[in-house]
Amino acid sequence: MKLPVYFDYHSTTPVDPRVLETMLPFFTEAFGNAASALHPFGWHAAKAVETSRRQIAAMIGAQEKEIFFTSGTTESANLAINGAKDIYGEEKDHIITQITEHKAVLNSCRALEEKGMRVTYLKVDERGRISLKELEEALTDKTLMVSIMHANNEIGTVHPIEQIGRLTRAKGILFHVDAAQTAGKLPLNVEKMNIDLLSFSAHKMYGPKGIGAIYIRSQNPRVRINPQILGGGHEEGIRSGTLNVPAIVGFGKACDIAVQEMKSEGERIRGLRDRMQAAFCSRLDHVYVQGDPERRLPNNLSVSFAYVEAEPLLMTINSEVAVSSGSACTSGKTQISHVLRALGLKPELLTAAIRFGLGRFNTEEEVDYAVEKIVAAVQKLRCLSPFYPGKSS
Numbered sequence: 001m002k003l004p005v006y007f008d009y010h011s012t013t014p015v016d017p018r019v020l021e022t023m024l025p026f027f028t029e030a031f032g033n034a035a036s037a038l039h040p041f042g043w044h045a046a047k048a049v050e051t052s053r054r055q056i057a058a059m060i061g062a063q064e065k066e067i068f069f070t071s072g073t074t075e076s077a078n079l080a081i082n083g084a085k086d087i088y089g090e091e092k093d094h095i096i097t098q099i100t101e102h103k104a105v106l107n108s109c110r111a112l113e114e115k116g117m118r119v120t121y122l123k124v125d126e127r128g129r130i131s132l133k134e135l136e137e138a139l140t141d142k143t144l145m146v147s148i149m150h151a152n153n154e155i156g157t158v159h160p161i162e163q164i165g166r167l168t169r170a171k172g173i174l175f176h177v178d179a180a181q182t183a184g185k186l187p188l189n190v191e192k193m194n195i196d197l198l199s200f201s202a203h204k205m206y207g208p209k210g211i212g213a214i215y216i217r218s219q220n221p222r223v224r225i226n227p228q229i230l231g232g233g234h235e236e237g238i239r240s241g242t243l244n245v246p247a248i249v250g251f252g253k254a255c256d257i258a259v260q261e262m263k264s265e266g267e268r269i270r271g272l273r274d275r276m277q278a279a280f281c282s283r284l285d286h287v288y289v290q291g292d293p294e295r296r297l298p299n300n301l302s303v304s305f306a307y308v309e310a311e312p313l314l315m316t317i318n319s320e321v322a323v324s325s326g327s328a329c330t331s332g333k334t335q336i337s338h339v340l341r342a343l344g345l346k347p348e349l350l351t352a353a354i355r356f357g358l359g360r361f362n363t364e365e366e367v368d369y370a371v372e373k374i375v376a377a378v379q380k381l382r383c384l385s386p387f388y389p390g391k392s393s
């Protein structure tokens with residue numbers, strides 16, 4: 001077992017060795033520019049890009065021509081929101097999103113508010129769920145877009161995308177979905193879910209960093225997006241710039257593997273997550289699990305050990321276990337994540353939240369090791385805490 005053991009798969013994942021292997025030739029002998037139409041170097045690169053586009057489209061039930069390469073979910077979400085506003089914003093000046101979205105979506109919406117758009121930020125309940133009724137009531141004939149993430153990257157709550165898609169489709173409103181945490185992990189089908197725009201990244205699903213895609217619906221209805229990066233007209237003019245062929249090849253392979261292995265891998269990882277959660281709950285008291293127990297990412301465990309601050313806890317064990325907290329300590333002041341804040345947790349739990357993200361390369365041995373280390377560290381810190389009431393553990 002290699003230390004520290006990695007439980008931060010929501011933040012990024014290692015490249016799968018099978019993915020790396022398919023990428024390598026495209027750095028060296030097959031280095032061509034996919035836009036070079038007059039020689040075999042270019043043709044070879046272009047062919048590899050189209051193979052990858054097919055693999056990516058297949059994973060989400062889309063057509064190849066509906067997939068456009070970007071640098072990742074941040075860029076795709078910016079492109080979806082700003083690109084749609086540029087085209088349709090004159091007639092429709094209202095966007096609906098929700099408060100636990102990633103900053104890629106929230107800050108894109110904030111910036112459009114400065115330009116006169118109206119934005120509704122739906123609130124969530126203590127499990128991180130929006131109310132479909134509130135969403136439906138917020139829809140008007142001025143609503144341009146609904147942007148809701150498939151699953152939350154901190155607490156793992158999975159939003160009812162198919163039901164939302166039915167509402168937006170019935171009213172002819174665009175539906176954008178941030179699928180950074182679910183692409184390659186949960187089934188996604190843009191037809192069944194009535195998704196018009198979908199954003200995702202390779203590096204959250206065992207592909208390389210800095211490559212991602214946006215799906216743009218081409219029919220029923222055809223969705224138009226104004227490009228935000230202008231240049232040589234790559235990607236049908238939607239996103240100019242020389243294609244990162246090795247990364248694109250890796251992204252395609254990562255999707256191919258995900259399609260094959262999603263089901264068995266999801267079950268295995270869910271088992272590991274449940275084992276970890278059960279161990280914490282049986283060995284410690286005052287343990288609180290965030291998110292929706294009924295609709296949660298199989299690889300997510302957001303947990304608070306009351307009376308123990310997450311940051312000092314993680315700092316004491318970070319050479320053994322690598323995980324994230326739900327707050328970031330900047331210049332001595334603890335910044336609590338907007339997601340945890342939205343849940344309305346008790347103050348003592350807000351700074352205690354720890355986020356485990358499990359993944360493909362985790363083993364049962366690693367889970368048991370992390371549990372040992374964390375239980376011991378929590379017990380030690382609680383002994384020192386003047387606030388900790390129970391000494392039963």
Ligand SMILES: *Cc1c(COP(=O)(O)O)cnc(C)c1O
Pocket residue numbers: 010011071072073074075102104149151152153178179180181201203204212
């Ligand atoms: C990681 C993540 C993003 C940002 O992805 P990048 O690859 O960094 O652009 C956006 N949304 C969610 C839900 C994420 O988990």
